[in-house]
Amino acid sequence: MPAKTxxxxxxxxxxxxxxxxxxxxxxxxxxxAQVAIRLADAEGLAAVTMQRLARELGLTTMALYRYFQAxxxxxxxxxxxxxxxxxxxxxPSLPWNKRLRKWAHCCLAIYTSHPWxxxxxxxxxxxxxxxxxxxxxxxxxxxxxxxxxxxxRHDAFLAIIGHVRGHATFQQIGTxxxxxxxxxxxxxxxxxSESHRYPILLDVVRSGGFSEDGxxxxxFGLNCILDGIQMRVxxxxx
Amino acid sequence: MPAKTxxxxxxxxxxxxxxxxxxxxxxxxxxxAQVAIRLADAEGLAAVTMQRLARELGLTTMALYRYFQAxxxxxxxxxxxxxxxxxxxxxPSLPWNKRLRKWAHCCLAIYTSHPWxxxxxxxxxxxxxxxxxxxxxxxxxxxxxxxxxxxxRHDAFLAIIGHVRGHATFQQIGTxxxxxxxxxxxxxxxxxSESHRYPILLDVVRSGGFSEDGxxxxxFGLNCILDGIQMRVxxxxx
DNA sequence: TCCAAACTGTGTATAGTATACACAGTTATG
DNA sequence: CATAACTGTGTATACTATACACAGTTTGGA
Numbered sequence: 001m002p003a004k005t006x007x008x009x010x011x012x013x014x015x016x017x018x019x020x021x022x023x024x025x026x027x028x029x030x031x032x033a034q035v036a037i038r039l040a041d042a043e044g045l046a047a048v049t050m051q052r053l054a055r056e057l058g059l060t061t062m063a064l065y066r067y068f069q070a071x072x073x074x075x076x077x078x079x080x081x082x083x084x085x086x087x088x089x090x091x092p093s094l095p096w097n098k099r100l101r102k103w104a105h106c107c108l109a110i111y112t113s114h115p116w117x118x119x120x121x122x123x124x125x126x127x128x129x130x131x132x133x134x135x136x137x138x139x140x141x142x143x144x145x146x147x148x149x150x151x152x153r154h155d156a157f158l159a160i161i162g163h164v165r166g167h168a169t170f171q172q173i174g175t176x177x178x179x180x181x182x183x184x185x186x187x188x189x190x191x192x193s194e195s196h197r198y199p200i201l202l203d204v205v206r207s208g209g210f211s212e213d214g215x216x217x218x219x220f221g222l223n224c225i226l227d228g229i230q231m232r233v234x235x236x237x238x
Numbered sequence: 239m240p241a242k243t244x245x246x247x248x249x250x251x252x253x254x255x256x257x258x259x260x261x262x263x264x265x266x267x268x269x270x271a272q273v274a275i276r277l278a279d280a281e282g283l284a285a286v287t288m289q290r291l292a293r294e295l296g297l298t299t300m301a302l303y304r305y306f307q308a309x310x311x312x313x314x315x316x317x318x319x320x321x322x323x324x325x326x327x328x329x330p331s332l333p334w335n336k337r338l339r340k341w342a343h344c345c346l347a348i349y350t351s352h353p354w355x356x357x358x359x360x361x362x363x364x365x366x367x368x369x370x371x372x373x374x375x376x377x378x379x380x381x382x383x384x385x386x387x388x389x390x391r392h393d394a395f396l397a398i399i400g401h402v403r404g405h406a407t408f409q410q411i412g413t414x415x416x417x418x419x420x421x422x423x424x425x426x427x428x429x430x431s432e433s434h435r436y437p438i439l440l441d442v443v444r445s446g447g448f449s450e451d452g453x454x455x456x457x458f459g460l461n462c463i464l465d466g467i468q469m470r471v472x473x474x475x476x
Numbered sequence: 477t478c479c480a481a482a483c484t485g486t487g488t489a490t491a492g493t494a495t496a497c498a499c500a501g502t503t504a505t506g
Numbered sequence: 507c508a509t510a511a512c513t514g515t516g517t518a519t520a521c522t523a524t525a526c527a528c529a530g531t532t533t534g535g536a
Contacts, residue, residue, distance in 0.1 A: 009424075009428070013428070019482070019483060020482085020483095020532095020533070020534075021481065021482045021483055021531095021532060021533045021534070022481090022482050022483020022484055022531070022532055022533075023483065023484045023485085023530085023531045023532055024483095024484085024532085025483090025484070025485095026484085026485085049521080049522070049523085050522085050523065050524080051521085051522085051523090059485075059486095060485065060486055060487075061486095061523090061524090062485075062486070062487080062488095062524080062525090062526095063484080063485050063486075065523095065524070065525095066483090066484065066485070070523085070524080071523065071524090118360075119360070119361070122356075122357070122360055122407065123357070123410075124407075124410075124411045127421075127424055127425060127428060128425070130432070130435070133429075133435075133436055133439060134435070134436075136436075136439055137435070137436045137437075137438055137439045140438045140439055140442060141438050144438050144441075149445075150441045150442045150444075150445035150447060151442075151445050151446070151447050151454075152458065153438075153442055153447075154442045154445070154447030154448070154455065155447075155454065155455040155458035155459060156458065156459070156462070158404060158405070158408055158455050158459060159401060159404070159455075159458065159459030159462055159463070161404065162400055162401050162403070162404020162405065162407070162408075162459065163397060163400050163401065163404070165400070165403075165404060165407070166396060166397070166399065166400020166401070166403060166404060167396070167400065169360065169362075169400070169403070170396055170400075172361075172362075173362045183365075186247075186365055187365060187366070190247070190251070190365060191371075194368070197368070197371075197372070197375070198371055198372075198374075198375045199375075200375055200378045200379050200382050200391075201371060201374055201375045201378055203382075203388045204378055204388045204389075204391055204392045206388075207387075207388035207389050207392070208389070209388060209389050209391075209392030209393075210392070216389075216393065217392065217393040217396050217397075220390065220393035220394065220397065220470075221393060221394070221396060221397030221400065221463070223466060223470075224394070224397055224462065224463050224465075224466025224467055224469075224470070225397070225459070225462050225463055225466060226466075227462075227465070227466045227469055228461060228462025228463060228464075228465045228466045229462055231462075231465055232458075232461075232462070257511070257512060258503095258504065258505080258511085258512095259502095259503060259504045259505070259510065259511045259512055260502070260503055260504080260510090260511050260512020260513060261501085261502045261503055261512065261513045261514085262503085262512095262513085263512090263513070263514095264513085264514085287492080287493065287494085288493085288494065288495085289492085289493080289494090297514075297515095298514065298515050298516075299494090299495090299515095300495080300496090300497095300514075300515070300516080300517095301513080301514050301515075303494095303495070303496095304512090304513065304514070308494085308495080309494065309495090
């Protein structure tokens with residue numbers, strides 16, 4: 001019996017029947033997740049330990065296990081709560097690709113405003129939560145408008161979310177110990193001592209490809225993907 | 239002083255001066271990394287603990303710290319060793335995009351043959367190793383042939399590696415506890431009970447978008463990106 | 477009205493993690 | 507040949523997640 005998966009689902013899909021006897025819980029799973037999110041935003045996901053979180057809440061460590069069967073359930077709820085974020089893609093009259101572009105930007109905003117989000121969603125063991133699925137549904141709906149078949153909608157979605165996550169990964173380079181600039185400088189130094197092996201890479205580093213960005217890399221790749229999808233849509237309708 | 243970063247670099251860029259006195263080490267860092275790779279391939283990255291690895295090698299746990307300053311250094315060497323993998327992109331006479339496609343497939347092969355590779359490379363704190371950089375150099379060289387400027391080469395590279403990693407992430411869904419099919423079935427059941435909220439998503443699941451793939455999703459997104467790059471190259475040369 | 481079931485949070489205990497530190501044995505160099 | 511520099515060992519520590527027994531609280535049914 002796949003017990004773990006089901007439990008994770010329970011924490012995110014409010015499936016607990018709300019018992020009648022016994023004392024009322026002093027908190028709710030949602031409240032705990034909110035505090036955990038604030039903690040993770042401020043100090044990283046590694047700071048969210050059961051002991052630390054309990055201390056933050058004025059509870060004992062083990063009290064948390066009355067709200068979540070395991071830590072994975074807590075993280076799952078953190079993820080889905082953070083996914084309850086405004087998705088503004090403009091009027092439905094806008095063409096699908098314009099709205100999809102906005103979708104990607106809103107989605108990226110979750111990753112950038114919650115640095116832990118990427119790590120927390122990198123191992124998709126349990127089932128996804130309702131808010132996460134809503135994001136997915138929205139993107140797939142736009143792709144459906146484009147005229148792609150269901151399987152291709154999925155493929156296109158994967159390319160886009162992959163790009164969002166890829167950019168989020170890139171943004172987090174050297175985030176912890178050193179600053180990003182320091183990381184880039186270090187790489188440059190390393191490359192210079194081996195410049196014969198990596199001449200072109202050295203060009204890129206010197207052009208500031210790694211240190212400064214300002215979102216142009218995100219835009220570039222997103223445009224490539226959207227144009228590529230557009231081409232395949234045109235092929236189909238032609 | 240960013241000591242940790244430098245140490246990681248040392249383990250990967252053989253910078254230790256090879257001492258003269260004292261007994262010879264019974265092993266080398268590279269050998270240890272190879273055993274760790276075999277262990278991770280078989281039982282996952284979580285199985286690679288210092289104690290387990292030491293037991294596997296017939297050493298004490300603490301003996302490993304004579305070879306690596308910290309576990310992160312070991313993982314860094316695992317990553318770079320696994321990156322020492324054949325990159326066959328065909329004759330240099332082939333057009334850059336055909337070779338870049340092959341590059342992406344070879345790169346994906348690393349991720350699929352080493353399921354731990356994705357996780358091990360998800361937090362890029364330290365500097366990259368020489369083999370990793372060689373992969374990057376190769377891709378950037380192809381993009382340079384296309385005529386893109388250095389900054390755009392970087393942007394394009396990011397889109398491609400992002401797609402490779404995105405697909406690797408997708409492939410690992412539900413890999414652990416349940417099979418992937420079970421995961422998809424579970425999702426389908428969940429969606430059916432909320433079918434009014436996720437009608438289009440349900441279509442995709444029913445079309446087998448999640449359960450079966452066979453690499454078509456990878457191909458689709460890769461083609462989109464490569465065509466998108468091609469368009470931008472044409473614009474520039476026109 | 478009262479009792480027992482069901483629930484809450486607490487305290488304690490355990491197994492597993494990385495890794496710091498002191499030590500004993502070994503080797504090449506002065 | 508003595509000592510410095512290195513090897514691997516053993517022990518200890520601080521942190522994880524979480525299992526389990528318990529004491530106190532609330533409520534449904536008698």
